[in-house]
Amino acid sequence: MKLIIAIINPFKLEEVRDALAAAGVQGMTISEVRGFGRQKGQTEIYRGAEYTTSFVPKVRIELVVPDGQAASAIEAIQQTAGTGTIGDGKIFLLDVAQAIRIRTGELNEDAI
Amino acid sequence: MSLTKATFFSWRALAALLLLLVPGVAFAQDAAAAAPTVDKGDTAWMMVSTILVMMMILPGLALFYGGLARTKNMLSVMTQVGAAAAITMLVWVGWGYTETFGDDGNAFIGGFGKALLKGVTPASTSATFSAGVAIPEYVFICFQMTFAAITLALVLGSVVERIKFSAVLVFGVVWLTLVYFPIAHMVWAGGGLFFSMTPAALDFAGGTVVHINSGVSALVACLILGKRIGYPREPMPPHSLVMTGIGTGLLWVGWFGFNAGSALEANGSAALAMINTFVATAAAGMVWLLAERLSGRKPSALGFCSGIVAGLVAVTPAAGNSGPLGAIVLGAIAAVVCYLAVTFLKPKLGYDDALDTFGIHGVGGIVGALGTGIVYSAAFGGPSPDGWSMSAQLVTQLLTVGGTVLWAAIGTAIAIFVARLLTGLRVAPDVEREGLDLGEHGERAYNH
Numbered sequence: 001m002k003l004i005i006a007i008i009n010p011f012k013l014e015e016v017r018d019a020l021a022a023a024g025v026q027g028m029t030i031s032e033v034r035g036f037g038r039q040k041g042q043t044e045i046y047r048g049a050e051y052t053t054s055f056v057p058k059v060r061i062e063l064v065v066p067d068g069q070a071a072s073a074i075e076a077i078q079q080t081a082g083t084g085t086i087g088d089g090k091i092f093l094l095d096v097a098q099a100i101r102i103r104t105g106e107l108n109e110d111a112i
Numbered sequence: 113m114s115l116t117k118a119t120f121f122s123w124r125a126l127a128a129l130l131l132l133l134v135p136g137v138a139f140a141q142d143a144a145a146a147a148p149t150v151d152k153g154d155t156a157w158m159m160v161s162t163i164l165v166m167m168m169i170l171p172g173l174a175l176f177y178g179g180l181a182r183t184k185n186m187l188s189v190m191t192q193v194g195a196a197a198a199i200t201m202l203v204w205v206g207w208g209y210t211e212t213f214g215d216d217g218n219a220f221i222g223g224f225g226k227a228l229l230k231g232v233t234p235a236s237t238s239a240t241f242s243a244g245v246a247i248p249e250y251v252f253i254c255f256q257m258t259f260a261a262i263t264l265a266l267v268l269g270s271v272v273e274r275i276k277f278s279a280v281l282v283f284g285v286v287w288l289t290l291v292y293f294p295i296a297h298m299v300w301a302g303g304g305l306f307f308s309m310t311p312a313a314l315d316f317a318g319g320t321v322v323h324i325n326s327g328v329s330a331l332v333a334c335l336i337l338g339k340r341i342g343y344p345r346e347p348m349p350p351h352s353l354v355m356t357g358i359g360t361g362l363l364w365v366g367w368f369g370f371n372a373g374s375a376l377e378a379n380g381s382a383a384l385a386m387i388n389t390f391v392a393t394a395a396a397g398m399v400w401l402l403a404e405r406l407s408g409r410k411p412s413a414l415g416f417c418s419g420i421v422a423g424l425v426a427v428t429p430a431a432g433n434s435g436p437l438g439a440i441v442l443g444a445i446a447a448v449v450c451y452l453a454v455t456f457l458k459p460k461l462g463y464d465d466a467l468d469t470f471g472i473h474g475v476g477g478i479v480g481a482l483g484t485g486i487v488y489s490a491a492f493g494g495p496s497p498d499g500w501s502m503s504a505q506l507v508t509q510l511l512t513v514g515g516t517v518l519w520a521a522i523g524t525a526i527a528i529f530v531a532r533l534l535t536g537l538r539v540a541p542d543v544e545r546e547g548l549d550l551g552e553h554g555e556r557a558y559n560h
Contacts, residue, residue: 044349046414047468048455051347 001096001108002070006061007035008081008089013059019076020063026112028063039087058089064096064112148237148246154377158251161373165258168366169197173265176359176417177272179352180467184547185273186351186557192268192280197261199284204257205229211293212256212301219305220294229253240376247376255373260292263322267524269469270330271337274544276535277552283333283531291329291523295516296321306512311505313512314488316385317374319429319480320516327474328517329524330465336528337537339464341544353413360417364393367424371431384495385431389424392443396423399447407455415451422450422472426480433484435493442487446479478513485509 008016013030020028034055041053065073074091082088101111174193181189200208207227214222226232232253237246264284268275275283298305299313299321306313306320315321340348350356371389375382400419401411426446427439434442454471465471485506488494531537538544543551550556 045409045412046349047418047471048459049344049348051349053347 003094005092015080019080023076157378161369162255164369172362179355180350183351188548196265200261266326269467270334270465279531279535286527315429316431317371323473323477328520330469332524388439392427392439393423395440396443396447399444403451422476425476430484434487438487438492442483
């Protein structure tokens with residue numbers, strides 16, 4: 001099993017979700033996060049007081065898939081989340097030791 | 113319908129009966145002096161004006177200020193504004209009205225014969241600006257009460273996010289007594305220092321009494337209190353410009369009661385104040401946006417709101433003392449000067465006037481007070497009488513501004529030190545970091 005963590009632009013979330021569903025992904029968890037990479041944030045000015053917001057709002061997607069599905073899921077994310085500009089985000093791939101469904105106690109691929 | 117009619121007739125019958133019973137009293141009044149006419153139209157307008165000013169405070173100023181504060185201090189700002197207004201009303205009945213407008217006073221304060229509103233009845237009247245025309249004294253008392261209340265609430269704009277709630281209450285009572293009531297007396301009451309000058313000081317609706325006074329007091333208060341922790345290194349952006357925008361709208365609408373109500377009658381003078389309160393404000397809002405554009409910035413929502421308030425402040429002394437074109441120029445100039453004050457002067461001098469009470473009310477008030485001495489001229493479309501001298505008027509305006517600045521600064525310093533002595537003045541650093549909503553009031557503004 002693999003854990004895929006993707007940091008993407010918030011306005012791309014629905015497109016990415018649809019593409020992942022089409023690729024057979026059964027579920028995912030998302031959270032609203034802030035961070036920075038090459039995109040450095042914006043400047044806000046209130047009555048002359050300038051504030052540079054150094055963190056940009058992003059959405060983090062986490063999903064666990066069987067080993068065989070990881071490549072297609074990653075491709076789905078990269079295809080739909082990209083705009084060709086900085087700030088499109090990143091995808092990380094990690095190994096998962098175990099998965100457990102709380103309701104039934106099923107393990108690993110049966111649980112995801 | 114028929115019930116109302118019957119009630120009406122029975123009241124009339126009762127009144128006629130009373131008149132028959134006390135003919136002596138009625139004749140005695142006639143003989144003494146022609147009793148002033150109390151017009152129902154004037155009375156109704158002044159009642160409406162009074163509650164419009166009340167609306168400027170709650171929720172107007174509370175939302176305007178609250179939106180500019182940070183999320184963690186929203187309730188604290190709203191509560192401080194509301195409590196400042198409420199305590200002013202109680203003090204006003206106690207000794208504020210008589211200290212300001214009581215008979216037999218001197219140049220600085222009124223006499224204390226009307227403490228606790230002694231002797232005021234529904235039949236008592238207060239003179240207006242037209243000979244022989246009066247309004248019920250209770251209406252005048254209420255109208256002036258709301259002015260005192262909003263002025264104290266305005267002062268708090270510089271000290272929010274760090275002053276203790278208890279300190280606000282102590283400071284408020286002392287400040288009203290030492291600063292507001294005397295200045296209002298000096299400018300507005302017969303026999304007052306600036307009112308008695310030749311020519312008399314021009315302050316139609318409180319540019320000096322309310323705005324210069326609150327602005328300068330706010331500056332002195334925040335200088336003594338000190339900066340907020342982290343200012344100016346940490347970002348402290350307004351938490352909701354939507355609320356500030358709503359508050360701005362309520363302030364502008366309420367200001368028609370403030371300015372046009374200051375005519376004390378529903379007449380042409382009130383109408384002049386009304387149009388000036390529209391157009392000076394419109395000019396100031398647009399010019400602030402223009403000033404932002406010309407300094408290479410975007411025309412901002414907060415800039416628009418700030419321009420509106422700066423225009424309202426500047427037109428306050430000029431409301432019934434200027435033609436509409438003069439008011440437009442005055443509003444435009446005030447917007448530029450206030451823009452420069454909050455954008456460049458404040459960061460340069462480094463004082464932490466949290467919500468820019470000095471930068472907008474103090475600075476805009478001074479522009480308005482001096483400008484009123486110019487736009488009053490008939491040459492610019494103002495209502496100046498024949499033989500009026502602009503230079504003499506400007507001398508009076510300057511002396512009034514100078515006297516107010518000095519009095520407000522000294523009185524505020526005393527009031528703040530009394531509050532420090534009795535309450536400690538400032539919240540503990542951990543309360544300030546966590547926010548005054550939790551630390552001082554035990555609540556959160558937003559529970560998502």
